[in-house]
Amino acid sequence: MKKIYSQIQQIAGNVITVRAEGVRYGELALVSSRHGRSLAEVIRLNGDEVSLQVYFGGRGISTGDEVQFLGHPMQVSFSENLMGRIFNGSGEPRDNGPALEEEMIEIGGPSVNPSKRILPSKMIRTGIPMIDVFNTLVESQKLPIFSVSGEPYNQVLSRIAMQAEVDLIILGGMGLKYDDFLYFRDQLQAGGAMDRTIFFVHTASDPIVECIMVPDMALAVAERFALQGKRVLVLLTDMTNFADSLKEIAITMEQVPSNRGYPGDLYSQLASRYEKAVDFQGAGSITTLGVTTMPGDDVTHPVPDNTGYITEGQYYLRNGRIEPFGSLSRLKQMVNKDTREDHRALMDGMIRLYANSKESVEKRSMGFRMSEWDNKLLKYGEIFEERMMDLSVNRPLEEALDVGWEILAECFEPDETGLRSQLLSKFWPANNDVGNIAGQETA
Amino acid sequence: MAETKGNVLGVNGNMVTVTVDGEVALNEVGYIHISDDTRLKSEVIRVQGNQAEMQVFEQTRGIGVGDTVSFTREMLAVRVGPGLLGQVYDGLQNPLPQLAERCGFFLDRGVYLDALDHNAKWEFNPSVEEGARVEAGDTLGTVQEGIFDHRIMVPFSVPGTMTVSTIKGVGSYTIDDTVAELQDEHGKNHACTMTFEWPVKRPISLFEERMKPDEPMITKVRLLDTFFPVARGGTYCIPGPFGAGKTVLQQITSRHAEVDIVIIAACGERAGEVVETLQEFPELTDPRTGRTLMERTVIICNTSSMPVAAREASVYTAVTIAEYYRQMGLNVLLLADSTSRWAQAMREMSGRLEEIPGEEAFPAYLESVIASFYERAGVVRLRDGSIGSVTIGGTVSPAGGNFEEPVTQATLKVVGAFHGLSRERSDARKYPSIHPLESWSKYPGAIDTGLVEYCRDILRSGNEVDQMMKVVGEEGTSLEDYITYQKSEFLDSVYLQQNSFDPVDGAVTVERQRHVFRIVFDILSAELDLPNKDDARVYFNQLRQRFLDYNGAEWDTEEFRSTEEDVVKLLGQKRTSTDPRAEELRRQADAGVGA
Numbered sequence A: 001m002k003k004i005y006s007q008i009q010q011i012a013g014n015v016i017t018v019r020a021e022g023v024r025y026g027e028l029a030l031v032s033s034r035h036g037r038s039l040a041e042v043i044r045l046n047g048d049e050v051s052l053q054v055y056f057g058g059r060g061i062s063t064g065d066e067v068q069f070l071g072h073p074m075q076v077s078f079s080e081n082l083m084g085r086i087f088n089g090s091g092e093p094r095d096n097g098p099a100l101e102e103e104m105i106e107i108g109g110p111s112v113n114p115s116k117r118i119l120p121s122k123m124i125r126t127g128i129p130m131i132d133v134f135n136t137l138v139e140s141q142k143l144p145i146f147s148v149s150g151e152p153y154n155q156v157l158s159r160i161a162m163q164a165e166v167d168l169i170i171l172g173g174m175g176l177k178y179d180d181f182l183y184f185r186d187q188l189q190a191g192g193a194m195d196r197t198i199f200f201v202h203t204a205s206d207p208i209v210e211c212i213m214v215p216d217m218a219l220a221v222a223e224r225f226a227l228q229g230k231r232v233l234v235l236l237t238d239m240t241n242f243a244d245s246l247k248e249i250a251i252t253m254e255q256v257p258s259n260r261g262y263p264g265d266l267y268s269q270l271a272s273r274y275e276k277a278v279d280f281q282g283a284g285s286i287t288t289l290g291v292t293t294m295p296g297d298d299v300t301h302p303v304p305d306n307t308g309y310i311t312e313g314q315y316y317l318r319n320g321r322i323e324p325f326g327s328l329s330r331l332k333q334m335v336n337k338d339t340r341e342d343h344r345a346l347m348d349g350m351i352r353l354y355a356n357s358k359e360s361v362e363k364r365s366m367g368f369r370m371s372e373w374d375n376k377l378l379k380y381g382e383i384f385e386e387r388m389m390d391l392s393v394n395r396p397l398e399e400a401l402d403v404g405w406e407i408l409a410e411c412f413e414p415d416e417t418g419l420r421s422q423l424l425s426k427f428w429p430a431n432n433d434v435g436n437i438a439g440q441e442t443a
Numbered sequence B: 001m002a003e004t005k006g007n008v009l010g011v012n013g014n015m016v017t018v019t020v021d022g023e024v025a026l027n028e029v030g031y032i033h034i035s036d037d038t039r040l041k042s043e044v045i046r047v048q049g050n051q052a053e054m055q056v057f058e059q060t061r062g063i064g065v066g067d068t069v070s071f072t073r074e075m076l077a078v079r080v081g082p083g084l085l086g087q088v089y090d091g092l093q094n095p096l097p098q099l100a101e102r103c104g105f106f107l108d109r110g111v112y113l114d115a116l117d118h119n120a121k122w123e124f125n126p127s128v129e130e131g132a133r134v135e136a137g138d139t140l141g142t143v144q145e146g147i148f149d150h151r152i153m154v155p156f157s158v159p160g161t162m163t164v165s166t167i168k169g170v171g172s173y174t175i176d177d178t179v180a181e182l183q184d185e186h187g188k189n190h191a192c193t194m195t196f197e198w199p200v201k202r203p204i205s206l207f208e209e210r211m212k213p214d215e216p217m218i219t220k221v222r223l224l225d226t227f228f229p230v231a232r233g234g235t236y237c238i239p240g241p242f243g244a245g246k247t248v249l250q251q252i253t254s255r256h257a258e259v260d261i262v263i264i265a266a267c268g269e270r271a272g273e274v275v276e277t278l279q280e281f282p283e284l285t286d287p288r289t290g291r292t293l294m295e296r297t298v299i300i301c302n303t304s305s306m307p308v309a310a311r312e313a314s315v316y317t318a319v320t321i322a323e324y325y326r327q328m329g330l331n332v333l334l335l336a337d338s339t340s341r342w343a344q345a346m347r348e349m350s351g352r353l354e355e356i357p358g359e360e361a362f363p364a365y366l367e368s369v370i371a372s373f374y375e376r377a378g379v380v381r382l383r384d385g386s387i388g389s390v391t392i393g394g395t396v397s398p399a400g401g402n403f404e405e406p407v408t409q410a411t412l413k414v415v416g417a418f419h420g421l422s423r424e425r426s427d428a429r430k431y432p433s434i435h436p437l438e439s440w441s442k443y444p445g446a447i448d449t450g451l452v453e454y455c456r457d458i459l460r461s462g463n464e465v466d467q468m469m470k471v472v473g474e475e476g477t478s479l480e481d482y483i484t485y486q487k488s489e490f491l492d493s494v495y496l497q498q499n500s501f502d503p504v505d506g507a508v509t510v511e512r513q514r515h516v517f518r519i520v521f522d523i524l525s526a527e528l529d530l531p532n533k534d535d536a537r538v539y540f541n542q543l544r545q546r547f548l549d550y551n552g553a554e555w556d557t558e559e560f561r562s563t564e565e566d567v568v569k570l571l572g573q574k575r576t577s578t579d580p581r582a583e584e585l586r587r588q589a590d591a592g593v594g595a
């Protein structure tokens, strides 16, 4: 099986073709050239013509280089020794630690039988009111942050990672800037979370084939830990780089593009990664938080668009804040009924009022007359942005709900909030005169 | 004829090229043997000389050049017979719960289980006698499947007319027991069991006549039943951007639709959504039968991370099962979420076959394939005179939420109703977010057309006023226009919008819709004594609040009557007269002219 071939027929982009026999689809090979060695994966078989995708890229490979087939598909080591370690997209250490070769597992395995899944039921607390109160994150959810470059999405990710009560954090970095990688590392180190974190990092200067390996590596390891009962949080940043790598590879393979150059299977490719998020009955779970930067801030761009069709909601991060409109956690209703009795009503009520305040802002900008009601709304909008939306705010859900009531009391009379009388009499802050709200009509 | 064998020549994604040593047929099923105990199900999708191109219904990792391929001579087929109801299958009709028992958490490759239980016993009641002349699709007897008389029929592929030579008496049998023998004109006997297979891509058309779908299929969603009705045996589509509410709309339809059987095809979407159905349906009772919803449901589930080729097959598996039950004179509803994923599966395969791509790289035959899929819907009169129907509703997930794309456009050409979801409405949490002005239906509804059109006009004019107000402000709008605007907003918030998760408002019977609609109509057609805009706004706010309470009251209760009285009283306080055109429409409706 370990026969070595040294007749490379063709080199095009990252793909080389050799004549070989007994090779299986998806099998791994080692390509040795003057510039070093690289893994390569069989991506097409045609008679004895074998096409391989070279992880390090085709650059510098010559027709006389050696190709050795390894007899197995891409694998990654899985053990406790991974904790605190940093690897590249080929699974090699990038932290000067030893290479790991024990208990190799295949990546990109089969999907979970839908009939073995269970309904998600546990909230993940982040301390960010725009998440905890308004779009609660749920264990086993798959959810991306939609943003544009320049926004602090990686800060948000690392903050959630630090605060979430999970057993294990796996960071998959794709096209990550080296500085951002250092940022993550430092944050996790400072927070004492490093020894329960595993990094698979592809940086902007690494070969693109390694970029598309990152989610599979991260998720294969996550899946094993989850099966052992661990609650795993997987962070994938930035999935747009992943999609762009797929695009680049598809184009060099001369595949017919479907939409703005992206391959027709972009949806399936993204889905097979995101769908790994799961809550295993009787074992652990995988929660996936991604970052999807939107080229041109355009949500209809194929990458955010396909992502939105796959994930269970999205957080819009814009101007350093998580936007209440457009952001959606599709699983929030699974958990926010059991948090506190005022949670749902307060969430709906505050957002409705914030939407109204936005209308007043618009009216004002068009030069229409501001009524007293408009002025109340304008005041509310400002306070809401400052005490709820600002990312520096960090408080547990219950406290955030209390702050919500305070804001309402500062700006409105109870019956202007549209909230039910029964909740008002229970939660309206005591130092504000509630009057005799019981029995009053709420418009 | 010797059995055809083949060997793998090439692999490209989930397409495998095979050299064959004998006959192969298009759409024939074959197995690729990657080891002694693992074989991967595949389908022939192109034949050229002694080479066949096959799409593999599994991950192709590990296939090697030279691997042997065996052929079955059969086309991809579903197994039909009693016991389909309540099942959860993948796109190839593998029962997923049984698969989980065998393989655990993951969908292991190459494990294929029987779709129907071979040990279950069914109480058979013959309905023909020896000597009877029968042909394909005729009923030999029935068994009780849940609440249905499941007809045991002459297998659909049996040619010509045959004579029943033996028939079993009343008794309990498994699906594999012979219940009848049929003799053909050459005196040859054919044994009939309670089960057979039928190729998924061949429509079942053993009926006397296809009829016009003109009877409404009640969904209990007001906006649909009143404004954009679906007919039994008709077709409709729900395109919409992500998160607009396509799946929720289908989920509530799958619960409340007034049909006998619902087939849910979860095609390339999230697994988590199927889990919701799986866990809830066995707990929910169907008000029409008192049994659980699961007993009238079949779920075909090929979610987004499951193999793509099986996703393509899944909608055909679903529609074939639907047609099978239609042959029993039942009304079947097929819900496919999402047809775009099915179209994308075709696109992936077409790309691998290097076919000349059409728009957005979809294959040139996209339109005709979509058309022939929806053509399998229909209301039919069977040979015994009974009527059955298959209604198809498919969601479409257009790229970028833009309906000007190939799948939406191809679908719109063939369906009878279009329920377009709007991002604007879903952002404003106005559910169901079906656009009330852009959607359409060609089917007759359950409520008088004249009255409905009158209300639709108000929606249109109200929308125009709204647009204008955005430019000139409230100040620059006339009182009359402003009231029209308030009326359209009122109609929107109390009738078009419906809280799917409310125990009462979530599902509204057609009886209640008719009743409530008349009150809405009275309000919309009233001339009201409102001297200025502030009064108008306050009045409509009150009216809305009362009406929402009314919507929340259970039908035919004291609360229902008293909240209705509140609404009517409030209307009476301001009504000066009624629009004469509306009076006339009402008279016609009462005389039964427009219905």
Ligand SMILES: Nc1ncnc2c1ncn2[C@@H]1O[C@H](COP(=O)(O)OP(=O)(O)OP(=O)(O)O)[C@@H](O)[C@H]1O
Pocket (backbone or CB within 6 Å): A308, A309, A310, A329, A330, A331, B240, B241, B242, B243, B244, B245, B246, B247, B248, B249, B269, B397, B431, B432, B433, B498, B499, B500, B501
């Ligand atoms: N009728 C409704 N009533 C209340 N909430 C709804 C309704 N429809 C949708 N929603 C809300 O919108 C969310 C998204 O709806 P849904 O999953 O049906 O969208 P979709 O159109 O199927 O999206 P995708 O194309 O991504 O699958 C739901 O999780 C729910 O919170």
Ligand SMILES: [Mg+2]
Pocket (backbone or CB within 6 Å): B246, B247, B248, B269, B337
């Ligand atoms: Mg959906």
